[in-house]
Amino acid sequence: MQLEFSEDDERFRQAARDWLAANAPTDTPPYDGQPARDYALSWLAKCHAGGWSGIGWPREYGGQSLAPSKLILWYEEYVRARAPSVLDCTFVSVNHAGPTLIALGTDEQKTFHLPRILEGKSVWCQGFSEPGAGSDLASLSTTGRVEGDEIVVNGQKIWTSFADIADYQELLIRTDPEQKRHRGLSWVICDMESPGITVRPIRNMAGVTHFAEVFYDDVRIPLSNVVGGLHDGWRTAMTTLGFERKTAAMGVQLALSIRIEDLIARAEPTPGSAMAERLADLRAEGAALRAMTYRTIFREPANPSEGSLMRLYFAELAQRIAQASMDVLGPEALTDTALTHDYLEAYSETIAGGTAEIQRNIIAERILGLPRE
Ligand SMILES: Cc1cc2nc3c(=O)[nH]c(=O)nc-3n(C[C@H](O)[C@H](O)[C@H](O)COP(=O)(O)OP(=O)(O)OC[C@H]3O[C@@H](n4cnc5c(N)ncnc54)[C@H](O)[C@@H]3O)c2cc1C
The missing domain is CATH 1.10.540.10 (Acyl-CoA dehydrogenase/oxidase, N-terminal domain)
Structure with missing residues (x-):
């Protein structure tokens, strides 16, 4: 394009x-x-x-x-x-x-x-996923009991990126126990210094503590920290995810093309070789992702679920690039810490922000019109 x-x-x-x-x-x-x-x-x-x-x-x-x-x-x-x-x-x-x-x-x-x-004075994290609620976020069970002008929170979140170094959290909790699923939730601003919060970092296979478990034991949050209305948190959460999936993803998507170009420059493939063909395919895929990114920016998508097409394509392309870096550079790649880090982290691309299976379900049901699972 x-x-x-x-x-x-x-x-x-x-x-x-x-x-x-x-x-x-x-x-x-x-x-x-x-x-x-x-x-x-x-x-x-x-x-x-x-x-x-x-x-x-x-x-x-x-x-x-x-x-x-x-x-x-x-x-x-x-x-x-x-x-x-x-x-x-x-x-x-x-x-x-x-x-x-x-x-x-x-x-x-x-x-x-x-x-x-x-101004770069605060770090936020997102406390949505729980041990029993990831793909099916509406089944979350961390509770918030309203007491006077406070909400008393009990429960656990998991996979919370940067929880150990965050000042505030977008916290999604069930505040109305009578309501089920998407109803009765609230999106609140949680001060990560509040008494009753325990953050336990999780080390991933790349050796870094990118995310953490967060435990809430009678954590008191002012009612004035509710964003978008008490018990109306699903609407707020969808607003948050809408931002996360649209413009916020641009910088990450465009960065893939640069990674491909850097790999080509470093590998110096012989024209016509199998390696050159593989890298050329990746360059074409990077250009396709860029075109898809542009398309969502320059015209309103015909179908709001089109974001899943891009998310899935991006995640799997990131993994193909990481694998190609290892294959093409061989032992040289193993001594490059940044490259091995990117390779190991790439495995999480098809999990974070909605798994590849969930994206495929959305594409099948909401874009292709196939029967619901
Ligand atoms: C690097 C990373 C960072 C993250 N950061 C955050 C964060 O900051 N904040 C936060 O809240 N969460 C975060 N997450 C969590 C992420 O949102 C969840 O991991 C994701 O939504 C999947 O949920 P789950 O891990 O509970 O897996 P599950 O939902 O339990 O899924 C397990 C497996 O079953 C499959 N599956 C589930 N349901 C279906 C279905 N209906 N049809 C077909 N297959 C299905 C899934 O695809 C997956 O393969 C992060 C995850 C990663 C990997």
């Missing part, structure tokens, strides 16, 4: 390119713990000082009200500059907690949290 950009777009692109060339760090960021937090917050603070944090947010909340078509130029330049992955511990705050507060938060919530997020 070839798109034409206006002169104004090209000026914007050049400004982004110049700023990133002068400011973006290109070293490998720490993967977890306090060093990951310090690195990510300092990079976000630098972006903020340069006027580049939360650029898609409305102006009145500190952003630049940029249209998605401009945002895509920013992300293209961002990945070209090999700036730090947007999937760091500030991803939740900038890309979906902040936008959820803008859409459904109270004035008090917005005034307190939005500047802290954009």
